[in-house]
Amino acid sequence: MEYLILGIALFVVLAVGGMVALLRSRSGTGTLEAPPETPTITRPAPPAEEEAVVAPPAERPPLAEPSVAPEIELPPPSAGRLQRLRARLARSQSTLGQGLLNLLSRDSLTDEDWDEIEDLLISADVGVAPSRMIVDELRTKVKVTGQLSPDQVRTLLREQLVAQIGPDLQRALHVDPHGGHPAVVMVVGVNGTGKTTTTGKLSRVLVGDGKQVLLGAADTFRAAAAEQLTTWGERVGARVVRGPEGSDPASVAFEAVKQGIQDGVDTVIIDTAGRLHTKTGLMDELGKVKRVIEKQATVDEVLLVLDATTGQNGLTQARVFAEVVNITGIALTKLDGTAKGGIVISVQRELGVPVKLVGLGEGPDDLAPFDAEAFVDAILG
Numbered sequence: 001m002e003y004l005i006l007g008i009a010l011f012v013v014l015a016v017g018g019m020v021a022l023l024r025s026r027s028g029t030g031t032l033e034a035p036p037e038t039p040t041i042t043r044p045a046p047p048a049e050e051e052a053v054v055a056p057p058a059e060r061p062p063l064a065e066p067s068v069a070p071e072i073e074l075p076p077p078s079a080g081r082l083q084r085l086r087a088r089l090a091r092s093q094s095t096l097g098q099g100l101l102n103l104l105s106r107d108s109l110t111d112e113d114w115d116e117i118e119d120l121l122i123s124a125d126v127g128v129a130p131s132r133m134i135v136d137e138l139r140t141k142v143k144v145t146g147q148l149s150p151d152q153v154r155t156l157l158r159e160q161l162v163a164q165i166g167p168d169l170q171r172a173l174h175v176d177p178h179g180g181h182p183a184v185v186m187v188v189g190v191n192g193t194g195k196t197t198t199t200g201k202l203s204r205v206l207v208g209d210g211k212q213v214l215l216g217a218a219d220t221f222r223a224a225a226a227e228q229l230t231t232w233g234e235r236v237g238a239r240v241v242r243g244p245e246g247s248d249p250a251s252v253a254f255e256a257v258k259q260g261i262q263d264g265v266d267t268v269i270i271d272t273a274g275r276l277h278t279k280t281g282l283m284d285e286l287g288k289v290k291r292v293i294e295k296q297a298t299v300d301e302v303l304l305v306l307d308a309t310t311g312q313n314g315l316t317q318a319r320v321f322a323e324v325v326n327i328t329g330i331a332l333t334k335l336d337g338t339a340k341g342g343i344v345i346s347v348q349r350e351l352g353v354p355v356k357l358v359g360l361g362e363g364p365d366d367l368a369p370f371d372a373e374a375f376v377d378a379i380l381g
């Protein structure tokens with residue numbers, strides 16, 4: 001009996017001990033290690049290329065354009081340009097040409113009619129003295145011939161205008177190389193008259209006539225002028241020599257001529273700055289540019305660019321430039337926008353220098369060699 005009780009007690013002790021051990025292990029008491037954390041599953045950021053692929057096309061970085069050499073243009077030759085551009089003189093034609101023809105066709109011309117003819121000439125910028133001269137000549141002829149037919153009126157007027165413009169003046173540009181050097185053309189004038197544009201257009205005239213041209217951007221006052229000239233040059237394959245904004249115009253001109261000699265071009269055209277407030281400043285700058293060029297070559301042509309729409313102001317400017325440099329020719333711009341075609345006569349008289357070129361529009365080939373007869377024909381219609 002005693003053994004039985006002892007056995008039961010032992011069994012109970014063992015059973016309780018086992019239960020306690022089992023419970024302890026389940027309740028987590030004691031130093032249990034923290035359960036490993038569940039790893040956060042994150043979507044890896046797509047690589048940059050992948051983003052570019054999924055991005056809409058508009059957000060893709062632009063592809064670099066393959067560099068294409070600008071196409072070089074071959075402008076038309078200069079011959080016959082004034083005839084081709086004659087319609088551009090429409091305002092001068094209707095005011096001056098038609099006005100004169102109508103007045104002169106009246107049955108019998110009174111003193112008042114002749115005064116009206118003179119006023120018309122003066123208002124078209126022909127100038128007072130030449131206008132009087134034209135009227136006197138016409139009066140004499142009409143007195144001798146009597147009543148004139150419309151054709152006779154036209155012929156008479158044509159003769160008078162051509163005579164005043166000077167059909168025999170030497171208008172050819174000096175642009176041919178000589179003595180192994182290129183010809184050098186300096187383009188001068190007040191800013192805004194169309195100097196840079198005329199330089200660019202002139203390069204096209206010369207390239208169209210088969211010449212090799214180099215441009216010198218000596219208008220260093222305005223950065224855009226050099227840019228403008230570079231564009232003109234690129235279009236016709238003419239090299240452009242330029243300096244930094246504000247640099248010495250004479251040194252740019254020197255470099256341009258040096259480069260022109262090295263490249264063996266026919267003509268170097270130098271665009272200069274006109275934004276000078278005093279005559280002394282202008283004289284110093286243009287004089288220096290010319291002197292510096294002449295260390296290497298002769299200056300064959302000094303072209304004064306004048307805006308035809310500025311009338312008397314233009315003539316005053318012209319006078320100042322003529323005192324400063326030896327002008328050899330006039331480029332009269334913006335004749336397309338004015339009724340005052342008569343300025344050709346007055347500016348030549350004022351300076352004693354022929355108009356060699358006329359600007360008849362903003363298009364690249366709207367510059368024409370001047371021809372007295374073609375001009376008068378265009379004005380008379």
Ligand SMILES: Nc1nc2c(ncn2[C@@H]2O[C@H](COP(=O)(O)OP(=O)(O)OP(=O)(O)O)[C@@H](O)[C@H]2O)c(=O)[nH]1
Pocket residue numbers: 189190191192193194195196197198219222225273274275333334335336337358359360361362366
């Ligand atoms: N209608 C017309 N416009 C012209 C003609 N020639 C030049 N122009 C215009 O006149 C403006 C002035 O021309 P530019 O060549 O920049 O004048 P610029 O004298 O060089 O001026 P700066 O560089 O400031 O000294 C431009 O808008 C030209 O297109 C022309 O014959 N007819």
